[in-house]
Amino acid sequence: MPTLRRRLPRPSTLRGRLALLALLLSAIWIAGLTLAFNLILHHLLQDQADQQLRTRAAAIAATVSAAPDGTLTVQEAAGDSVLDSGVWIYQGTENIEQPSADGSLTASADALAGQDQRYADSGGSRLYADAVRTDGRQIGTIVTQVSTDAYTYTAGIALVGSVALGMLLLGCVYLATLLAVRRAMRPVSEMSADAARRSAVGTAERFGSADRPAELAELGTNLDALLDRITALLHDERRLTAELSHELRNPLARMCAEVEWLRSRPRSAEQQHDSHAAIAEAAERMRVICQTLLTDTRPGLGIGGGSGVGRCQAAEVLRTVARRVPPGPPTPTVTVIGGGGTPVVPPAVLERILSPLLDNACRYAVEQVTLACHETADGVVLSVADDGPGVPADLAEEIFRAGSRADPADGHSGPGLGLPLARRLARGAGGDVVLARTPIGARFEVRLPRAAAMPVS
Template structure:
């Protein structure tokens, strides 16, 4: 919007200043030419008449005959009745014609020295005023037409971009979620277009995640529901106390599995909310990692060795939320422990781009064409179907990293041969 306002103000001010300056100079030039040439013939005429009449006796008779033959009025005024200011008196006394203007007439005056009078030739103002008024109307019309033209030149690209925005938004609303606006730097509303593209991208991702979640939930709930139905039927048909106890345990296990799935869904739903507040404070990244490793070492899940020799620099710091970063680390370790054979390595290092965290395992690894998909919720690799879980761990890792401006990538570990998860935190 700043660009839109700035270009509008600049265009209007430029148009007003340059058009006004140009038209004003044009009008002044017109007036200068008019003032220079308009009365040249009248001056020549009054000079010739004054030279002639100053030498004859019957001036009044000549003037009377002139009046009857010409539209331009000629008159003789005694010099004493023709007062002039001192600034005009000197040139007029030396014989130069003097032009005086009134509301209705312009008079060209010439001194008759021997008659001690002033010969005056009157020219009507009507024609001159009409010409000036016409010029003023033409120039005023040109000024406002120029302003309108500049406004149209400025607003036409805006109209085209707004039409494109309307067309894209309409297509997106009708279900074509691939529609985006091609951004150009010269657009006045490039910020709005960029925000629209971001909004469209988020909506498309949200709908895709929702579809994926629905499919995954329906798939993962179908198995425990089927076992529940079978267990209830079997429980109703048996009279053996031992069988009843066995079926009740199975039912309890299936219910717990469903509760776990619902809990996972609720946790991810909380992560999806945009109202989550991330409190960024300086944190020692290696301290967080040692705490997470200690928790795993004291749990029953710790079935493989975790090598922390790569955590050498205790001063490495990142800005982030301790709770969410602990969740990210725990999910990376849990994922590595599920698929590692004997060993997991954790390392950190400082780079030009930021602080890099790497978690490697000696498991089967992840195929390159499957790596990006694993960051989606309820997505698991083909070889991981025998392991427990719902495919939400890496989706949570990706979400938390996104909140912290970090980048997550999957590659193959050169040292262990399995998967390597790298999180690059910005400086």
């Protein structure tokens, strides 16, 4: 059966498959109705023939009288030739009256002699035997015969007509199903064409569920949810690209400056060595940035993951980022204070969190920038504070939105991605970056989970 199913051709469209399924179900239903109709008709025609045989037998019995010695006498009446056709009368098993009939039919009638209420078929005829009784005993038999040709003809015509009607109904059902399914599938085709159009032009429209059947409304809702997820993923990819560009801008600019400085005029060996070291340091920073943003911050990987690479000494990272600030005016003084702390985050990720905070602090500070670190009951808090103009309270959350800045007219042309990147990295590590209240300047706090103490071997 599976092999036969594989060999049978299947329509390639859903409309064709639904129409074929409706055709098969209708064929089974019509075949059952046709069979039932013809069986019932056959039974009714046979019952009609049997009723005619019994009626004739009763009429003949009224013309037969029995003598006390058991002799049967048939009373002949004028014009009873029609009644006598197809009738056999037996006294015991002796035939005392019979019609003109062929031998096979007479033999079938003789076989019914002595029977009572018994039917038999012989060729195109049906016979019925009825007993003649006197004093409660059977002394004779009346056998009647009727031709079944008319009944057979009627049954044949009914069979052909019902089969033809069934085939016509099947054709009508198939065409009606095709039209109905095509009409029902029209909204799906329209949605498919609409989806193709939207994918080509990149529109932000959605399918929605208004004025649609329940099934298509559910489909439209699911498609809209899928489009929203795809849009969110594309937004994340665009944001990641912008963050990479933002983070790579400074080391790349330094590399370009060093190369241009080397090419502009001859340099001593020591100066070339220093430039090469600066280029190598910038390249290493670019490698670390790419690894941090493209690997450690991918969803599902987890930053740190509790391994040895996922923990660092906060004070060392603070001193590392502080050393990158060039000394002397107009750069403010950077001071590192506070004790230790071991957050569950790789050093490179912590540097990426602190770097935009320190850049902002140096940009807006008047004289002093303070980096601090201390442990709390459930984590490590690192702060970056400056003595600048601060951030208005109503913009405490707005500045963490990508592309947003507290004062667009401050002369700084940055894209506004540093703070969102710092917060996203911190939250990816299970912490957060918040703007703390302070009477002077601005203080950003990086709150991270603390690593468990390493067991002493």
